[in-house]
Amino acid sequence: MSTAGGAQELLPVPLSALEHYDYCPRQAGLILLEDGFADDAATVRGTLAHHRVHDPGQESRPSVRTLRALPVWHHGLGMTGVCDVVELLPDGTVLPVEYKSGAYKPGGAADVQVAAQAMCLEERMDTRIADAAVYSMADRRRHTVAVDEELRERVRSAVEQVRAVMTGSVLPPPAADARCRRCSMNTSCMPKVLAGQARYQRHLAALYRPAEETEWDD
Template sequence: MGDLPQVPLSALEHFAYCPRQAALILLEATWSDDAATVRGTLAHQRVDTPGSQSRAGTRTLHALPVWHDGLGLFGICDAVELHRDGVVLPIEHKSGRYRPGGPADLQAAAQAICLAEMFQRPVPHAAIYSGSDKRRHTIPVTDDLRQRVTDVTTAIRTMLTRQHMPPPAADKRCRRCSLATDCMPHALANTHRYRKALAALYDAPDPDPDGNPSDD
C-alpha cells in the first residue's frame, strides 16, 4: 500500500454506521464513553487478553493481531477458532443486540478476509457473539460482503488522505452515538437556523438617534 494510510478494522463498523463518527475518531482522536461503550469495554476484558485455549478439538486464539497487505487493513480479532478440520472462524464480540446486515458484519467479514490472506485458506464465515442475547450469529462472507469491505476501506482511506470531515447525520443514529455531544449534529446540520439563533442571541440593540443604546 506504499505510504497510503492503513485502515483499522474497527473503523469499518464506525464508518458504515456514520462516516462522521469514524472521522471524529480517526482524524480528531475524539472519544467519549456512554453506558453502551462501557458495557462493551467490560465485555471485552476476557477476549482482549492475548492467549489461547483448546477444547474438544478446537483451539481458540484471543486478541490475535491480523492484517491484509493488499487492502491495507489491520487490527485485532477478539477470538479466532482453529478447528481440527481446518476451519478458521473469527468471532467478534459485541455487548449489544445483533442487527443482521448491520455495520458489525463489515468488521467481522474484514477479519475473515485478513485471516484468509494470512492462513492462505478460505475463511467463508465469520461470527458475531451478542452479549445481549448471549448467542453467536454466523455470517456468510459472500462476494457482495467482500466488495462492501473493499468499498468502505477505500472510502475511509480517501477520508484520511484528504483529511475531510463528513457532514453530520442528524438523524436517529445520533441518539445511540456516544460522540453526539462532540459532533453537535443538529446544530451543524441546520446551519441556517443555527446561525439565525446565534445572531438573535448576540444581536446588540440598535442605538437611538442620539447615539445612545436603546433601552427597549
Template sequence: MSLSAERADLTGGPLVQVTLSALEHHAYCPRQAGLILLEDGYADDAATIRGTLMHQRVHEPGIETRGAIRTLRALPVWHDDLGLIGVCDVVEIHHDGRILPIEHKSGTYTTGGPADVQVAGQAMCLEAMFNKPVPQGLIYSGTDRRRHTVNIDQTLRERVITLAHAVRQTMTSMTLPTAPADQRCRRCSMRDMCMPRVLARTKAYTDTASTLFISRPEAAWDD
C-alpha cells in the same frame, strides 16, 4: 470498488492502513469515524462501558485448546494488499481446518449491520495470513447471549473494500464528513462532541455565528 481496482492503487505506493474498527465506525456513521480518526475524539456512555467490560476477557492475548478446537484471543491480523489491520477478539481453528473469526458485541445483533463489515474484514485478513478460505464469521451478542453466523459473500467483501477506500479518503483529505442528524445520533455516545443538529442546519449555524462574531472595527476604540 473491486478487489482488483483496490490492488491497482498499490502501483502508486503503499496503501494507508485502515483499522477494522474504523470500518465498523464508518459503516455506522462516517462522521463518527472521522471524529475518532482525525480528532482523536471519543466519548463513553453506558453502552460503550458495557462493551469495554465485556471485552476485557477476550482482549487478553492467549491460546486455549478444548477438544478439537483451538481458540486464539486478541489475535493481530492484517491484509497488506488491502491495507487493512486490526485485532480479532476470538479466532477458532477447528480440527477440520475451518477458521472462524468471532467478534464480541455487547448490544443486539443486526443482520447486515456494521458488525458484519468488521467480521468480514477479519475473515479477509485471516485468508491472506493463513492462505485458506474463510467463508463465515460469527458475531456474539451479549444481549441475547448467542452467536450469529455471517456469510462472507462477494457482496460483503466488496462492501469492506468500498468502506476501506472511503475511510482512507477521510484520512488523507483530513476532512470531517457531514453530520447525519438522524436516528443514529440518539444512540451515539459522541453526539455532544459531534453536535449533529446544529451542524446539519448549516445555514442557520452560519447566520448565528456571523451575528455572534461579527467584525466591528469601532470596537477597538471603545476603551
C-alpha cells in the same frame, strides 16, 4: 507513503474504523481526525467485555483450538487490527468471532468488521473463509455472518472511504437521524446544529439580499 524500494505502501486502516464508518461516517471522522471518541454506558460495557475476551493467548477444548486477541493484517488492502476470537476447527475451518455488548443487527456494521477480519485471516493463513460470527452479549447468542462477495465488496469500499477520511481534512457531514440518539459522540458532533446549517445559510442570504432583489422593492 513509500517503502525503501520505492513501492507505494497503503496507509493502514484500522478494522475498528470500518465498523464506525459503516455505522456513521462522521463518527469515524471524529475518531480518526480529532481523537474525539467519547464513552457512555454502552461503550464502557463494550470495553469491559473486550477486556475479558482480549487476554492474548490460546486455549484448546475438544476438537476446537481458540486464539484470542490475534493481530491480523491485509497487505493488499492495507487493513490492520485484532480479532477478538479465532476458532480453528479440525476440518481446517477458520472462524473469526467478533464480540459485541449490544444487540446484533443483521447486515449491520458489525458484519463489515468481522468480514474484514476474515479477509485478513485468509491472507495470513492462506485459506478461504465462508462464514464468520458475531457474538451478541445482549442476547447471549452467536450470529453467523456469510462472508459472500457482496459483503466483501462492502469491506473494500469502506476501506477506500475510511482512507480518504484519514488523508483528508474535512469531516463527513452529520447523519442527524435516529442513529444520533444512541451515539456517545452526540455532544461533540452536534448533528442537529450542523445539519441545519444549509437552511440557516439560505435564510441568511435571503435576509441580506441587495434591496433591488427584494420583493418589496418597486
